[in-house]
Amino acid sequence: MSNEELDILVKKYLDNTCSPQERAALESWYNKETELSEVHEDSGDYRKLESAIWKSLEKDTLPPRRINWPVISGAAAAVLLLLCSVLYFHNPQQAIQSVKQEDQTASRILPGGNKAELLLADGSIVPLSDAKTGLLVKQGEVAISKPEEGRISYQASAAQTEEDISFNTLKTPKGGQYQIDLPDGTRVWLNSASSLKFPTAFSDAERRVEVSGEVYFEVAVNKKKPFKVSSAGQTVVVLGTHFNVNAYPEERMIRTSLLEGSVKVISERKSVTIKPGQQTVFDTQTQETTVQNMDADAVLAWQKGYFQFNNEDIRSIMRKLSRWYDIEVEYSDKFIDQRFNGSVSRFEEAAKVLRMLEYTGTVHFKTKGRRVTVMP
């Protein structure tokens, strides 16, 4: 069989136009050839290969859905309100109808999105959610730009002296999330109700930031300048690595989870170094630190756009939902706590997430406006 004939045959196989006999021949050859050929081995490092391939797959199959709803709903609410007052003045009958519509909008609890504000050293506040992309602010030699929705980037055009360095704070509200690139190339993601305080340029000896809430770091490697993250009661010292800090004031435990690299977690009583796959759990009441293994998927689910619950009790789940959806949670008297497993995109409406928890048959919710009551 000539090369051309072979080409035609293979192409027919690929677009499914070959005859059953041709198919049988090709597939029989395939089996035979497979059996006779040796495997071309290279590194043989399957663990590494598995995660490398998964990393790209995850990137391609879990696109975070950015919704510009803050702009829409904000404007819509304002218009609705105006309409309300105008109509009432002119025609009381019609006013009732538009009030009903407003109620409907209020009862739909939409998911969070890219919302944050930047607090500069001079006290001024730069709202980031609606800002246009491009250069935002210039503070001396430091340029702050918004390269895309949901992310800001710091660049220093020249070296800073100690006097020039000032502190800025990035803050997300309930229902917000944001990403920032620090002047050294470190990438940081903030979950809802979180904050990151950082200098506009890093000093010579170290890189120091302060956080509260939940923040994920991918620290740029710099062996001469350790990166230090402080949160209530503990400091994490890093050389260059990927880790997540969960330090909400309303949570009893502060968790620092390490994905790559190496970190040392220092509290008043103890200093502990952990390896990837581990997390430190700092009990703010007893001031004790313990080390545990952690599920990286569950820890980083928020940064990838979903909730993941591993045998998690309802109260902890509701606290997470409350921060992302900006809702208030109450528990009925007869309520018994249960544990749940599962995952769901966090870009769905709250009603959908609550409905899914209800499918298990062990919990029910009543929603009024932004208040959710948890019942058995």
Added chain:
Amino acid sequence: MDNYKDLADDVLLDLLTSGDHLAYKQIYQRYWAVLYRHARRMISDEEEAKDLIQDLFTNLWYKADELKIETSLSSYLYGTVRYQVFGLIDKRKVRQQHITSLQKFMNEAEFTTDTTVRENELKRLIEREISMLPAKMREVFELSRKSQLNHREISQQMDISDQTVKKQIYNAVKILRLKFSGIGVFLFFFLQ
């Protein structure tokens, strides 16, 4: 997630078609290695083989809701990897010796026209790669073969028809989990 490790292929497939990303991940973890090793028999370039596996799984995710698999998840995956290798043959991205061998085969050899025989043969060839994998990777695959939670088991356990199980897969698995684990652990899935 441990829970998904217990689920048989047919259950994972159902969950995948409904958009469950964790089911997708479990399918990847279960099959990527045997498919990769199999591909490396014809594909000498590591990057090329890596791309092939990546494309295979990316397509699996995006085509998930259209999938109508008559046979089984494994047959589908094995057929797909074969298809992709032929794609590389078409682009001449395999070694010349394979091309030559194919030409020779088409001229002379005898072959079976029975599709099932060929598929079973392919399945045997791919699955024997298991024995070559590091222990931990083997586990993921072998465990799934022993798993208790496939459709037939569920319908038998619950005394309902197979069809009903497919429709009620979420509730069925939930109730079974109650029976298997003492603590009452509940699963809920992302329904689209």
